[in-house]
Amino acid sequence: MPINELRALSTFARAVELGSIRRAAQAQGVTPQAASQAIAQLEQHLGVRLLHRTTRRLALTEEGQHFLERTRPALATLERALFTTRETKDEIAGPLRIVGPRSSFSALLMPLLDEFCRCHPDIQPDVQLDDGLGDWVRDRVDVGFRIGRSPEEGVVGRQLMPMQLLVCASPDYLARHGVPRTPDDLMRHRCSVFRHPSTGRTVPWFFRSQGDGDLREMPAAFVTNDSELELHAALSGQVVAQVASFAAAAALRAGRLVPLLLEHACEPFGLHVYYGHRSALPRRVRAFVDLAVERLQDNPAWRLEPAELAALHQAGCPSAGGGHRA
Secondary structure (H helix, E strand, O other), X not given: OOHHHHHHHHHHHHHHHHOOHHHHHHHHOOOHHHHHHHHHHHHHHHOOOOEEEOOOOEEXXXXXXXXXXXXXHHHHHHHHHHHHXXXXXXXXXXXXXXXXXXXXXXXXXXXXXXXXXXXXXXXXXXXXXXXXOOOOOOOOOOEEEEEOOOOOOOOEEEEEEEEEEEEEEOHXXXXXXXXXXXXXXXXXXXXXXXXXXXXXXXXXXXXXXXXXXXXXXXOEEEEEOOHHHHHHHHHOOOOXXXXXXXXXXXXXXXXXXXXXXXXXXXXXXXXXXXXXXXXXXXXXXXXXXXXXXXXXXXXXXXXXXXXXXXXXXXXHOOOOOOOOOO
């Protein structure tokens, strides 16, 4: 139903309720001329006269009485729905639909959700982690996280942090196989390769070479479509892996992994949060986005500065060994 017909119906019902088109106009914040015109247009659209009007009073016609009886329940339901929607949009409660990458993202998302739900226990998170793009409109997504730019139009995005890609191995692996000093040395090492779940293709490793990005297909000693399994393979000493800093930060700081080839590390992507238009956000969505920005944007817990990486590299590398296997 066009919005002008809905307004005309409401004006008609209010005029009957208040006994005056002028009073109905005042109640709806319009001029008496606009209210009278709306009712006249409704009558013209229906092809019947709904009201007998004089300068002092108005009365329903027979057709107007039947029409009012049929439309009044629907108008009351609509008014309740409008009132409820206006009230609930300011509540931090109800379902919160979140999408994000499956790869290594749960370590960032779960502490965020835990804090948010403790503060707002009536929130019902509905989380879908998927490395595919998906359709945010069809899936009625409230908040989306993505590594890289969003393909969706009409969404607002904010970068939370650059995504550092770090080559890492365990101290045990380095003691057994030696320390790679250049990307070429990796050809003689056991490398882990990530297979993208959506495309089925293996993902090349990213390096910085003279200020530019350098993509390399690595020899695969271990292939998986699960980034957490890839991280565990590196932790167990099976492989060298290139992983996101926010997934490996805790293991690096604990000395369970050692960062390698630091002069070739790069930040090819950023982690972003996306949401709908700022002016129409429900309060629960705005509150969650604000918390995500506050907790994640350039948070040093998930990002390692060059000096810290250099110290971790020096502390974790064995004193002997080169780019060859032991």
